[in-house]
Amino acid sequence: MIEWSELRVNASRLQRCLEELSVFGRPVGGTFADGITRVAFSEADLASRRYVIELMRAARLDTWIDAAGNIIGHRKGRDTASKPIVFGSHIDSVPCGGNFDGQLGCMASIELIRILNEHDIWTHHPLEVAVWSNEEDGMTGSRAVLGELSRKALDHTVNGVRVADGLRRIGGDPDRLNEACRARGSIESYLELHIEQGSVLESARVSIGVVDGIVSIDAYEVDIHGFQNHAGTTSMRERRNALLAAAKIIQAVETEVTRFPGPQVGTVGHLDVFPNARNVVPGWVKHSVELRELSEDTLHRMGEAIRLRVQEIATETRTEIAFSQIEHNAPALAAPDIQQHIEAAASGLGLQTMRLTSGAGHDAQMLSKLGPMGMIFVPSVDGISHSPKELSTWNDCSNGANVLLHTVLRLDRAR
Ligand code: HGY
Ligand code: MN
Ligand code: MN
Numbered sequence: 001m002i003e004w005s006e007l008r009v010n011a012s013r014l015q016r017c018l019e020e021l022s023v024f025g026r027p028v029g030g031t032f033a034d035g036i037t038r039v040a041f042s043e044a045d046l047a048s049r050r051y052v053i054e055l056m057r058a059a060r061l062d063t064w065i066d067a068a069g070n071i072i073g074h075r076k077g078r079d080t081a082s083k084p085i086v087f088g089s090h091i092d093s094v095p096c097g098g099n100f101d102g103q104l105g106c107m108a109s110i111e112l113i114r115i116l117n118e119h120d121i122w123t124h125h126p127l128e129v130a131v132w133s134n135e136e137d138g139m140t141g142s143r144a145v146l147g148e149l150s151r152k153a154l155d156h157t158v159n160g161v162r163v164a165d166g167l168r169r170i171g172g173d174p175d176r177l178n179e180a181c182r183a184r185g186s187i188e189s190y191l192e193l194h195i196e197q198g199s200v201l202e203s204a205r206v207s208i209g210v211v212d213g214i215v216s217i218d219a220y221e222v223d224i225h226g227f228q229n230h231a232g233t234t235s236m237r238e239r240r241n242a243l244l245a246a247a248k249i250i251q252a253v254e255t256e257v258t259r260f261p262g263p264q265v266g267t268v269g270h271l272d273v274f275p276n277a278r279n280v281v282p283g284w285v286k287h288s289v290e291l292r293e294l295s296e297d298t299l300h301r302m303g304e305a306i307r308l309r310v311q312e313i314a315t316e317t318r319t320e321i322a323f324s325q326i327e328h329n330a331p332a333l334a335a336p337d338i339q340q341h342i343e344a345a346a347s348g349l350g351l352q353t354m355r356l357t358s359g360a361g362h363d364a365q366m367l368s369k370l371g372p373m374g375m376i377f378v379p380s381v382d383g384i385s386h387s388p389k390e391l392s393t394w395n396d397c398s399n400g401a402n403v404l405l406h407t408v409l410r411l412d413r414a415r
Contacts, residue, residue, distance in 0.1 A: 001119070001120075002119055004409050005406075007119065007405060008115075008405075009108065009111045009112065009401040009402055010111065010114070011394065011395075011401075013111060014111045014397060014398055020051065021052070021091065022036055022103075024044045024047045024051065025044030035093075035098045035390065036098070037095050037096055038092055039092060039093065039095060039136065039158060040092040040133065040135075040140070040170075041134065041158055041161045041169050041170060046169070046170060049071060052131055053065075056071065056073040056129060062076075065172060066180040067172050067176045067178075067180040068133060068145060068149070068177055069166075069170040069171060070132050070141040070145065070180065071130070071131040072129070075113060075123075075126060075128070077123050080126075083186060083371070084127060085128070085187070085191070085408055085411055085412060086127075086187050086190045086191075087128075087129065087130070087193075087404065087408065088109050088129050088130035088131055088132065089102045089106050089131070089132070089135075089192050089193070090132045090135030090136070091103055092134055092136050092137075093136060094136050094386045097386055097388070098384075098387060098389065098390025098391070100380075100385075100390055100392050101194075101195060101386065101390060104193060104194065104378070105192050105194050105404075106129075108193050108397070108400065112401065112405045112408060113129060124412055125188050125411075125415070130363075132363040133167070133170060134158060134166065135363055138153055139329070140153065142363035142365075144180050146181070146182075147177075156326065182370055184370060185370070189338060189372045189373070189411055190364060190368070190370065191374050191408065191411075192362055192363065192367075192373075192375045192376070193376045194360075194362060194376070195378055195380045195385060196377040197359075197380050197383070198383045199383025200354075200356050201354070201378070202379045202381065202383060204354055206352045206353065206354045206379075207351050208351045208353045208354075208403055209354060209377030210334075210339050210343055210353050210354070210355045210356070210374075210376065211355075211358050211374070212339065212357055213294060213334060214334075214358040214361065214365045214368075214375070215359050216296045217327070218299050218328050218329075219288065219290050219326050219327035220303065220306075220323060220324060220326060221288065222287050222288070222310070223284075223321065224286070224287075225242065225320045225321075226239075226243075226245065226284065226318075227240040227281070227283055228282070229281045230281070232279065234281055240318045242283055242284050242285040242317075242319055243285050244317055245313050245314065246273075249287070249306075249309070250268045250287075252306055252309035252313065253268055254266070256302055259305075262293070264292065264299070266290065266291045266302065266306075267290045268288060268290075269288055269290065270287060271288075273285050294331050295331075303325065306323075310323045329365055329366075330365070332364065332369075334364075334374050335373060338411070339374060341410045341411055341414065342376055342407050345403050345406035346406075348406060349403060358375065358377070360385070376400055376407065378397060379393075381393065
């Protein structure tokens with residue numbers, strides 16, 4: 001029998017699964033290089049979920065969809081009384097996204113199970129692969145597991161679909177979310193392998209990132225009511241242009257976020273403009289504001305500064321503006337001992353590591369409230385993500401998967 005330290009994932013099978021998965025949501029006539037649009041609850045999301053469920057069942061995982069639409073695959077442990085070691089990620093994407101964000105973590109998690117099966121290795125702890133629902137627009141699945149999915153979040157629309165309806169569409173049940181809830185302390189640990197989505201590892205020429213923490217994220221919805229009117233006959237003085245107000249808010253976000261030095265970021269990435277026609281003064285605009293920073297205090301202060309500017313802009317433009325916070329994601333710290341296990345696993349595989357903070361949000365942020373959490377990052381070529389150009393080398397992907405495998409085995413022995 002093979003020594004566990006000799007175990008390696010099957011790199012070509014991992015690559016094949018990522019390539020097969022990338023078919024779901026690919027632009028018509030496109031190739032792998034064209035990336036995917038697989039927003040949560042879409043046909044592409046449904047098809048990719050069916051593919052993943054097949055893979056999980058073929059890996060002999062006891063697989064089900066919980067009420068929050070998460071796909072969970074359970075492998076029993078030798079010690080039936082012990083808590084599960086959970087690992088996974090997500091397979092939904094942003095519009096025009098890439099083939100690696102979330103998907104690497106899911107495919108590597110399933111590959112890990114296959115390797116254990118092939119070597120007939122049974123861990124003390126049960127193992128669970130989790131594919132969380134709608135990570136990209138609200139972390140619906142992982143948030144629901146904590147019991148923190150609000151009514152407002154269920155009413156939020158993702159690409160035109162209400163989250164509550166979307167959950168039904170993917171096999172969940174928004175009326176029975178309590179069944180998906182897990183108690184604090186009910187998991188042994190949570191691990192997530194993910195692409196870095198930035199350029200820190202690549203610049204440092206280090207193949208494995210050990211996440212020390214994940215930033216806090218606040219999301220706001222801005223609803224601007226002006227007055228829709230004719231673009232030729234309404235004088236500039238008479239206008240109550242909702243899009244002009246939005247433009248000023250976009251500038252205010254930039255100004256407030258860059259007012260003092262630091263890594264904080266702010267983005268207006270989504271706008272709905274009504275009626276969105278060349279010859280009509282826009283009457284109504286709805287747009288997002290998203291702020292990220294490790295310190296919740298700084299984040300809150302930036303939000304309040306922008307709120308004040310929004311009030312002034314409403315007066316300046318004679319519009320009515322509602323500025324409402326729709327999401328708060330607390331920062332999350334990785335457990336120190338899990339960071340050390342990841343480092344030991346990487347070192348055993350001859351891979352160099354460095355610690356870094358994640359500016360991207362992850363389901364791990366939610367899961368860190370259920371038990372100790374750790375994240376493994378692999379380099380992103382040119383630091384690009386949330387783009388079809390998102391890329392990580394196959395070698396880095398399999399390195400990350402091997403570190404995940406060895407970290408799980410170390411945690412299983414240590415705890
Ligand atoms: O938005 C994020 O940071 C993540 O990729 N969902
Ligand atoms: Mn993402
Ligand atoms: Mn992701």
